[in-house]
Structures are given as C-alpha cells and as structure tokens.
Amino acid sequence: MEAGTRRGSGTHRVAAVTDAELDRLDKARAKSLCDLEALERKVRQELGASRAAIFKAHRLLLEDPLLIGKVKSLVVDGACGAVEAVERTREEFIGMFQRVRDSRMLERIADIKDVFQRIIGHLDDPPPLPPVGGEPLVLVAEEILPSMAGVLLERGRFAAIVTETGGVTGHGAILARSLGIPAVSGARGILRAAFPGDLIAVDGREGVVHLRPGPEILTAYRKLAREYASVVGRLVENRDQPAVTACGQSVSLLANVNYPLDARVAHATGAAGVGLYRTEYLFLTHPSIPEEDEQAAAYRATIEPFGSSNVVIRTIDLGADKMVPWLTGQHEANPFMGYRSIRMARRHPGLFMRQLRAILRAAAGGIVNILFPMISRLEELLFLRRLLDQGREDLTREGIPHADEIRVGVLVEVPAIAFAIRSIVKRVDFISIGSNDLTQYLMAADRDNPKVAHLCQPYNPVLFRLVRRIFKAASRTGIPVTICGEMAGEPRCLLPLLGLGIRRFSMAAALLPSVKELLRRVTVEEAAEAARRVCRMSTFRAVRRYLTERTHEIMPDLNLIEGD
C-alpha cells in the first residue's frame, strides 16, 4: 500500500509536471508563432515580401504537427522537461537531415536551429528585452543568419554584434557593416561565457571583446565611444563635400548594397552611386526563386536613388557561404571552391535568364551595368554574354520595355582571371576587383575561418602587386576599374590603392565619410609614393605598420575610427 501510494503520488507528480510542461510548451510555441508573424509583417514592410518569406517558412515548420507532436511525446513518454524535449527533437531532426546528405537538406539545418532556438528562448522565459529606445544591447550569437535581418533592422536596438564564427569578410559581417553595426566575429566561447545582462565592451575596429570589463577598461571604452560618436558626427557632415584629393583629383566613392533600403541610406550618406549590388540577398531569404516581376521591382527600387547608369548590379553569387535550399545539389566538402555563383549558370540557364531579364527591365529606357562574379575562365564570360543577348532579344520580340544600353563587367576575384586579365578587358565595359575572394583564393585561406584571418588581411604586399597588374591591363583599354571588396573601405589601404591608379572605391555606406575625409587630405603624389613602397615590401607586418603610420600622419583623428 505504501509502495503503491508512493508510486501513485510519484505518478501524480510526474503527470502534474507533464501537464505543466505541455502547457509551457504550448505557450512557448504560441509566443514563437506570434514573433514570427510580427517579424514577417515588419520585414515585409521594410524590405519587401521576398525577404519576409523566410519567416513564413519558419512559421510553417513550427506549425508542422510532426515536429510539435514529437516534442510532446518526449515530454509525455520520456518524462523529460520541455527544454530537454525540444533539444532532443532538434538533434533528431538535424541528424535526420544530415543523414540524407543532400545539401538542400543540410541548408535547412540553419532554419531548424533558428526555429527550435526560438521556442527554447520562450521556454527559458528570459527577461524581456528592453524596448527600443532603452540602453542598446550587444547581440551575442553563434553566427549571423540571414533571418536575423529583421531583428537587426530595429535600428538603435543593437550597439554591437559578437559571433562565435565567421570572418571579417564573411557575409554575416558584411550584413552587419551595411547596417552600420560594429561586429566582432570569431569570438570562440563567447556563448558559454556570456550571460544575459552582462556588460560587454566591443571594439569593432580591432576585433576585441571585453566581457564584464573592469572599471579602467570601462572608463577607457566609454571615453573612446564618446570621441568616436563626435568624430563620426563630424565626418557625416562631409556628405556634400566633393570626393576630391587635396590636389584636385576626383574620385568616385560608391556604396556596396544588399537591399533597396541600403541604396537609400547610401544616397543619404553621400555615395556617388552603387558600385556593387549583391542581388543574392534577395534570394537568400526567399523560399523559392523570386519571380521575374518581383526581382524587377527590387532592382528598380535599388536603382531609383541614383539612376541606373550609376548602379552596378551583380548577378546572383549564391553558393559557398550563401546557400539557398532550393538550388544547390549534393553536399560539397569545399563549397568555396565548388559549385557556386555563375558556375551554376550552365546547368540552370533559366534561373540566370530570369534574373537577367529582370535586371534589363528594371533599367528600361536607360543604361544598365551588369557585373558577373566568380569568372575563372573566358568561356564563362562568353556564355553569360550569349545568355544576356538572348534575354535582350526575347524582351524586344515580346515588346517588353528594357534597358537601351548594356554595360558588362567582370568581377576579378579568382587569381586565374587576374592573370588572364588582358583577354578579359578586351571583352568588357568595366571591371571590378573583388578583394575579399581574390585574397581568399590567392592565400588559400577561407575568408570565414577566424583561425586563418591573419592571412586574409588586406595589408598584403602580393595583393597590392596583383591589383597593380590588373589595373595596368585595364588602363590600356581605358575601361573603368572599381575596387569593391572590404579593402576599399579600409582607410589604411586608400593611399596605396589611389597610388596604383584606382579612382573608384565601393564600400559599406557607413565607411564612406571617413574614407572621404582622408581622401580630401591626400595628394596623388603621396599616394603614388605609398603604392611604390608597399609593392616593394615583403611582409604584412611592414605594410601594416607603414600604412598605419602614414595614414595617422595625414589624419591623426582617424585612429579613433579604424584603430592602429
């Protein structure tokens, strides 16, 4: 009897706990669905329907009876708590997707993690985040997922981002930079070490994070932050100043943009145009291939602030770190070296044709600049040109208004094409130098891997020599050359790049004011001297030291922004 009673009371206790856990689970799920609906609405308003689609996909996943049924059965049968049941289900789903060994499935893993994390967040009942307008927060995360754009867009809410993975030129960091939020990536262990409510000092210039800083560090960083804000405020005022050197040489300072909204911000910051429009961001949060009309509308909105002749539209650069579930095939061991970007065009001409038609339509009656990324041999360019001609002919035959003049460019980012540059420049109207990938392939160092970040720095004498070679070949034919990797927005690189002859720089809009201020203080002669010197140097350290000192001499207050 006693034993029975004990067993009975035990069963009762478990049943009561089980009910409470199931209730908690239902509430967390309902809250998660609410979040997703609100996010979907917000992102649709700010960035358009295509980017809001990811939240719909997450909602559908959460509403899937299989998923929630599995979690609940673990609570009931396994007598485990709600959090553990969610975690166990998550691991099971991830394992299932991994076993399929299909990269489309593998890419869904990020979404699964996102959705489960959202439920766990509500189960944990974290202290509610302060409303916008309270003290800004530091977002600490494993990585920046495309789906976080909605949260990041709450401007003013996040003072900084710290992630465990990713590199300075990875797409997460690029997204943060385009939103003007300081970010440090590759902070291993931060998720385990940091707790909600902890104070964190983040130095986005130097990639340094101080968790629970002592009073000295805190005072120093608060002072730096005040000085930084005052310098940035002063620099932003230079938006209407012309981008000319101290000796009168005009330079085009352009913006790299990912969304139509970025183009508006870039225009307000004083950019002369868009040097690189990364159109794949439209695809990254879309559950399927965006329709031609939808694409044309996004491209039109991005072109609108500057006019089509001042905007360079890059065709989709998907694959590697920018995966979409509906496109890629088998899992690849080395996706950066694999089936990415325009390499997909032969097998998916329809996908590229849809985009090319949308781009041509977006610039109806005007001039359009189309940039092809990741070209590694001439045949690829010739194939894409044929596709483009075909697209134009089709639109003409169908009587659909489209661009009158098409300018075609190649993004030089694979070393092989940098060496074959003479045969390329004869067949294009402009070229851009993608220093992020060019560096990664030149150095055989993954741009997203913090362990080899030292190899991906721009203070690389060999990289400067390669840029010199590319620029020389292009200048023989007189076509414009833009530099559009992250190097273009690094003030310390301005002097040598200018000295090598580059006159078009494309960067995140947030970096533009300080680059312009520096530009206005240098002469072409000083720049040429810096270029000569770095091209003769043999170590990164020497280049970095020299460029830091030289830049500091010209603009002493710049170290407040870019570190030393």
Ligand code: PEP
């Ligand atoms: C580059 O590789 O330098 C570049 C501009 O393209 P992305 O950073 O988008 O790869």
Ligand code: MG
């Ligand atoms: Mg690239």
